[in-house]
Amino acid sequence: MPEILSEIQRLAAQYAADTVALRRHLHAHPELSFEETNTAALVTRELLRLGLHPQPIANTGVVALIEGQPGGPTIALRADLDALPIQEANDVPYKSTTPGVMHACGHDVHTASLLGAARILNELKGEFKGCVKLMFQPGEERLPGGASLMIKEGVLENPKPTSVLGQHVFPHLPAGKIGLRAGRYMASTDELYLTVRGKGGHGAMPEMNLDPVLVAAHLIVAAQQLVSRRANPKIPSVLSFGKVIANGATNVIPNEVYLEGTFRTLNEEWRDEAHQHLRRLCEGLADSMGAVCELEIRRGYPYLENEPHLTARVKAAAQEYLGPENVVELDQWMAAEDFAYFSQAAPACFYRLGTRHEDGRFAASVHTPTFDIDEKALATGPGLMAWLAVKELAGA
Template sequence: MTAGRSRTGASRAGNTVEKAQNMLEKIRDLAENYYRRMVELRRYFHARPETAFEEIETSKKIKAELSLLKIKSSSHAKTGVLGVLQGTKEKPVCALRSDIDALPIHEKTGLPFRSKNNGRMHACGHDMHMAMVLGAAMILRDIKSELKGTVRFIFQPAEEVPPGGAIEMIKAGAMKNPPVKMIFALHNDPNIRTGKIGVRDDVMMAEVLDFNLTVRGRGGHGARPHDTIDSIVVASQIIDAAQAIVSRQINPSAQAVLTIGTIEGGSARNIIAGEVFMRGTIRGTDPKSVQKVKKGLEQMITGITNAYGAKYNLEYVANYPALKNNPAANRFIIETAHKLYGKKSVTYLENPGLGGEDFARYLQYVPGAMFRLGVRNKKVGAVHQWHSDMFNVDEEAMKIGSAVLAGAVYNFLEQKG
């Protein structure tokens, strides 16, 4: 009797594994089938970029596409969209997230579908993110009868502008009713060749702390500097000294950076500026390092302004927490990619990046993971870095991205539903 039961159990387990593999193969085939549609969508979005909380036409298009798939959708956080696809059960809920905003950049790619909105560009690949999550929606719609739970599609505005749109989507209930149990996302990576994905447990992207700094001196005639407190000189001393904070106060084995990205001051060649305004950012993979850089910056600004008799106002405008991937969530991504495209399709990233991502905010509520999708291909000019006015991606990668997202969702619901 025991041996008979054992054989029966082994047979059921074998059938389950075979079913899962067959379903993943179907998902891969569906990604191939929907590839041309994803390309069309990516190019539509690319030609019509909209910046943070201005993604009006973008969200209309997303809702229209979800409607064609008979997926219920609703608007949130001004321009965000939530889509809901229920399978055979209401719970558990697994979510997929895409950012939808563009950047204030003038595109110079010369692509036939280049930006029609002057001074706006999808230079971080959010156009392809939207297309792939919609592609995953097409795939999951087609296997709806096999889904042991619900899929929530989160199309989030304003990822590029701290504090980001994730906060607003979460406040609007994106993670509730019923609660999301796991969430997945991806981000394109021009440093990984097409055909591969990059994964990393724990910290994948840095904590970000953005600041504004105003230095106030005393303006006057350029010929009488002794009667003034030159705010440009003070600001230049601060910028110069700031470069030593990370190199001399932070452990070299830690990852941290302090960048002052803009400086504005002065109105004429013969007028000593009374005020200078600067914008900067502190980033690090360890919260202690970020706080140490913050403290060092404050002490250095105080010392330099006091030495010159100037005053200052330092304002912290926004922050993103570090993006920490849950290892269990990563396993769903890794196993899915292995079964779909082979073990060589997965690259394990040695170090986290110092870029910021407000997908991290969702991970403060539920387990989840983001993977990097390789989009590098010299043949199509997909070699430029994010935020470049020449940025482009290899659209072939969208087959892999949409299939891995859909497969990870299916596997999660199959195991937890």
């Protein structure tokens, strides 16, 4: 398929400036999870301009189909639409115009890339058999996750894709490179909300109180035993508390302490078991100290599995498109992504798109006020995604 490869590369370069302009517009006009009304409208307009027939899904999501020649399978490509509640600190022409909201996780890049891939694939649809399903997903950053809602509304049916591909920005890799990993790649994520209740009073008279701060301190330390002593050391697990509110004073013991945290792992059986251990630990330890602990566990995304055979094909195709030196192996990552729902429902591959300047500029992590990209990544993302879809259609 060398002819179609070179044609995709040519079109990706030809449309790169348009893709950058789209990404900059999206970056300047971010919208929070499940509020992506204007973003979905822009996506819809762009797809209509290509002669496609986009349909709304999951309220602020969009789905469309590029139909090639009859007789082939269907491949699904996914991008997410939402931004984060972060005030942007970058001084760039395309800086967010929405106070307190920013595309700090690269979803503007993902959306612009998929629109660019759609433009390429639509132009070449006479060259491949089958269909490409375009999935523009809302609400990746907030539970229950837009992917789960789209699946419930039938996005993986009629037609049913044989595989699902997605990409995500990666500031640790230079633009022009991608990274991927077969098998279990990203973690499940659960949100923990604890309230420890005791009896507050004067800090100089602890014998007359029941100090919930002390109980909470014991809980934080004891909970780490879930990872260090209860988890199989071969199963990656993370338990972290990032918010503790004990609203007393230097001489005031409060009546209660409020905590928030996260539990993440790469094994669903251990995940369920850990929830039970954590409940028993919190309730039992608090009771043993005379206090009460209420624990709410909000179950989040499952772990993300890159189907090994599909990932091997994606790796080989990416090496053809970018060169072997520009395709790297990644370690497991304990962050979470609701693309995991797709990976639990169909063969899937989620790979990382390098976005760092060669000189290290724009290396700030995602979810920070200074995150930005080397826009050369937008010359890579759309064409590669189009090429991966064509290769999968040809080999499925």
